[in-house]
Amino acid sequence: MIVKEKITHLQLGFLLFGFIAGFESMFLTESKLMKQDVWIANLFNTAAGLALFWIISFVQRQFPNLNLTEICDKLLGRWFSKVLLCVYLLNNLETISGGFRAVSMFYTTVILPNTSSDYLIFLYAACSTYAVYIGLGTLARTNLVILPFFLLGFLVTCLFIIPEIQTNPFLPQLKSSLPNRLVGSMHLFTFTFSQVITFGFLMSRVENMKKIFPSCAIAILMTNIYLIMISYLTLSSLGFNYVQTSTYPFFSTIQMVKFGEYLERIEVLLVGLWTVLTLVYVAVMQYVFTLVAGHVFGISKMKPFVVAMGLLCFVHTSKSYIRTADHFTYGIKIYPLSSLLPCIAFPVLLLVMTLIKRRREVKSL
Amino acid sequence: MFNIAIFVGSLCYGVVYFVLLRKRGKLSDAVIMLLLCGFIAGYNAPYIGKRWPTVEKLYNGLYTPLSRYIFSHLLSFNK
Amino acid sequence: MYPIDNLIIFTGRNGISQKRGVGFFLVALCLLSITGCSPDVNEISDIALVTAAAIDYDVETNKYSFSAFCVMPSNTSQEKASALTQWVSSATGKTPLDAARKMRSRVGKNLIFQHNKFFIISESAAKHSLFEVMDYLSRKREFRLTAYPIIVPGQASDKLKLGTESGDMLSNDLLGQVRNNKLSGQDVALTIKDFVDLFENPTRGFVAGRIMMKTSETNKKEFLTVTGGAVIYKQKFAGWVDGNDVLILNSLSKRKVWKDIEFNDVIHSKNGSVFSALFHEKDLDIHGDIQNGRPKMSVYLKYTASVEDINKDSDVGDASVISQMEQAASSHLEEKINKSLAFFQKNLKIDVLGFSDYYSQYHSKAWKTMQKDWETLYPMIPIQVHVTVLIEKSGMTTYIKEES
The missing domain is CATH 1.20.5 (Single alpha-helices involved in coiled-coils or other helix-helix interfaces)
Structure with a gap:
């Protein structure tokens, strides 16, 4: 962590894909709400994700020698910047806890009902803390190794789900209600590209800053294609009613896959891959949490704090979203609102301040 | 333990x-x-562990009225 | 200083020494052993597999009975590999969960449901308590979505105690029968996933699997056959459907259902010959229309056939003879389909074929007005059936000369 090695723009793009693709695919809440019209949520998600990413990469390019925390200090003043970064830290901790809890909830519901959630969260937190400790470069390279397996496993599974398709998932169009479309779109955006600000804090670590946006734009597009594919595959193979009934629709879909007559339970492999990719999601969040917290509190040597912050993430999670219902209700009704300030207003404010500063500099010349 | x-x-x-x-x-x-x-x-x-602050408790307190207004009154959304 | 301390296995941005690599590998190996600490670990010697389960419901006492056909995997050298210990265990309770937990607590082994393929539900449970049963089956993580809920007339638990004609395990025999549906097309094999998906649809009914008792023709014993179907409508059992109607139902369902079915039938041709043919469905097109606010449907089916036997010397190598046979087969199948459709519309009066789904998808505007009156509209829908048969094959002989 002390030697801040650089990563390539491609590694950042792949990290962004792995960051989003793993986590959101399990719940497909927007598919439950919007059914055939889920493409609207994905279209909105693509547009909003690209726009938000462009904003952050534009701000970073104006200050190529500073990282985003230093840019905040420069644009907003030291204390106001600290306040906003603290709000971001709270959102980050909220997200990490939600991620840990989602994984432990999945395992205790589906696979290990008698195992304590705290043990599972502790194991997961220990792994992500180690990932933070060994550094961004190693994390990015590990993600590069895992992603091909994930994509291969996913594509093969899709091929075997195709014979299970029994409903046209595209008809009838535009029958979902406006509130469902709004809530579904906001929900998908909140759980995927609203966290693009997290990648903003990593942009200063990329070798070629000019290539960040094209590389990550492709990752955003590919992620949305992936999400659309699994949404419609799930709708067409499970049926519209069962998608709404099932707690984990995509998992239920892949439970139907069997090779030949007897080789079932392939879903275990995909669950393993999903767990690892969600670990990438949480590790990136925790890495940025550590970076930003170090800047906010003026910590000079971060190494001893990595374990402490990992421990904080673990204990905070063990006291948060204890009931499944708490987790789901919070995810639909509170999290989209609490993410507005740190994930959307904050980057927009940085953009506005950057433009104002540029105009002042031009005028002074 | x-x-x-x-x-x-x-x-x-x-x-x-x-x-x-x-x-x-x-x-x-x-x-x-x-x-x-x-x-x-x-x-x-x-004793104090149960009352220790979490982000969930903080944001539930801060955002629940707004959420109720948006989801129940503005959007009439019930899930 | 050991030489291996200086070895770099691969140089990326961080060179990793072999010592660190070996250390990491050993730590990972130790971490793997942590899995043994989980309370969810099952010892192989403690488990028994449930291969079929039965749920009964007593209306008078308002109690459920859960029975399981358990198999103990044999792994001792003294026992023969083919002689697996099998038994049926049963218990009653206030809910299906209560009955199942009582049954599991009394059994001397840890029951594993992951291999359970069949849930046999009694007629009484299907009539009075199907929602509770299906909620239990779909909510429990141990029951796989791909298991088959099957309705049986009378009691369900005593069916588990019946032997099979082949002597094999009950679930293997039933699974074999489901697989052999491609020979007759008269079974329905609906998984829990499809059952629950259709269960929640308020405007249509559907047909689930049925098990009947049949006496063996070789000995006097009774055994179970998967044949016909049980109609479920508005989340309750609504009646039985026999095998011939189920064949038509399967033929008019999704491609996945009919693509492997090859059924046989006896056709009376116009020239007086009677022949048997094997029919394989090639294409299905269901088209619905709205005329004056009323629905109207057309069904187009294409079959390929092969002649299997004829009762007189007709030259099957002659195109005109084959053409006559094709026409006879088409008329026969159209009559058969119309008869079944009339049964579904006029007798059952339940939309088991899912025409409501068709209208809600392809005529969504009109469906908004039709939806509330669907129960009265459905029995009156005129359905035009067009069947085309193409006899591709006619066997190893052309004809046998008949004595005049």
């Missing part, structure tokens, strides 16, 4: 690194480490 282990472990970690960081001349880091580990220990402390 596990909770007590985390409670004691976090306090010990905080104290050990407080001493180490002080020895290295990093007083501010040492104080921050002690405070952080004390905060972490609070989550598993007897």
Whole structure:
């Protein structure tokens, strides 16, 4: 962590894909709400994700020698910047806890009902803390190794789900209600590209800053294609009613896959891959949490704090979203609102301040 | 048992690194480490652990009225 | 200083020494052993597999009975590999969960449901308590979505005690029968996933699997056959459907259902010959229309056939003879389909074929007005059936000369 090695723009793009693709695919809440019209949520998600990413990469390019925390200090003043970064830290901790809890909830519901959630969260937190400790470069390279397996496993599974398709998932169009479309779109955006600000804090670590946006734009597009594919595959193979009934629709879909007559339970492999990719999601969040917290509190040597912050993430999670219902209700009704300030207003404010500063500099010349 | 282990472990970690960081001349880091580990220990402390603040509690308190207004009145959304 | 300390296995941005690599590998190996600490671990010697389960419901006492056909995997050298210990265990309770937990607590082994393929539900449970049963089956993580809920007339638990004609395990025999549906097309094999998906649809009914008792023709014993179907409508059992109607139902369902079915039938040709043919469905097109606010449907089916036997010397190598046979087969199948459709519309009066789904997808505007009156509209829908048969094959002989 002390030697801040650089990563390539491609590694950042792949990290962004792995960051989003793993986590959101399990719940497909927007598919439950919007059914055939889920493409609207994905279209909105693509547009909003690209726009938000462009904003952050534009701000970073104006200050190529500073990282985003230093840019905040420069644009907003030291204390106001600290306040906003603290709000971001709270959102980050909220997200990490939600991620840990989602994984432990999945395992205790589906696979290990008698195992304590705290043990599972502790194991997961220990792994992500180690990932933070060994550094961004190693994390990015590990993600590069895992992603091909994930994509291969996913594509093969899709091929075997195709014979299970029994409903046209595209008809009838535009029958979902406006509130469902709004809530579904906001929900998908909140759980995927609203966290693009997290990648903003990593942009200063990329070798070629000019290539960040094209590389990550492709990752955003590919992620949305992936999400659309699994949404419609799930709708067409499970049926519209069962998608709404099932707690984990995509998992239920892949439970139907069997090779030949007897080789079932392939879903275990995909669950393993999903767990690892969600670990990438949480590790990136925790890495940025550590970076930003170090800047906010003026910590000079971060190494001893990595374990402490990992421990904080673990204990905070063990006291948060204890009931499944708490987790789901919070995810639909509170999290989209609490993410507005740190994930959307904050980057927009940085953009506005950057433009104002540029105009002042031009005028002074 | 596990909770007590985390409670004691976090306090010990905080104290050990407080001493180490002080020895290295990093007083501010040492104080921050002690405070952080004390905060972490609070989550598993007897009696007060249940009332220790979490982001979920904070945001539920802050955003529930707004959420109720938006989802129930504005959007008439019920799930 | 050991030489291996200086070895770099691969140089990326961080060179990793072999010592660190070996250390990491050993730590990972130790971490793997942590899995043994989980309370969810099952010892192989403690488990028994449930291969079929039965749920009964007593209306008078308001109690459920859960029975399981358990198999103990044999792994001792003294026992023969083919002689697996099998038994049926049963218990009653206030809910299906209560009955199942009582049954599991009394059994001397840890029951594993992951291999359970069949849930046999009694007629009484299907009539009075199907929602509770299906909620239990779909909510429990141990029951796989791909298991088959099957309705049985009378009691369900005593069916588990019946032997099979082949002597094999009950679930293996039933699974074999489901697989052999491609020979007759008269079974329905609906998984829990499809059952629950259709269960929640308020405007249509559907047909689930049925098990009947049949006496063996070789000995006097009774055994179970998967044949016909049970109609479920508005989340309750609504009646039985026999095998011939189920064949038509399967033929008019999704491609996945009919693509492997090859059924046989006896056709009376116009020239007086009677022949048997094997029919394989090639294409299905269901088209619905709205005329004056009323629905109207057309069904187009294409079959390929092969002649299997004829009762007189007709030259099957002659195109005109084959053409006559094709026409006879088409008329026969159209009559058969119309008869079944009339049964579904006029007798059952339940939309088991899912025409409501068709209208809600392809005529969604009109469906908004039709939806509330669907129960009265459905029995009156005129359905035009067009069947085309193409006899591709006619066997190893052309004809046998008949004595005049």
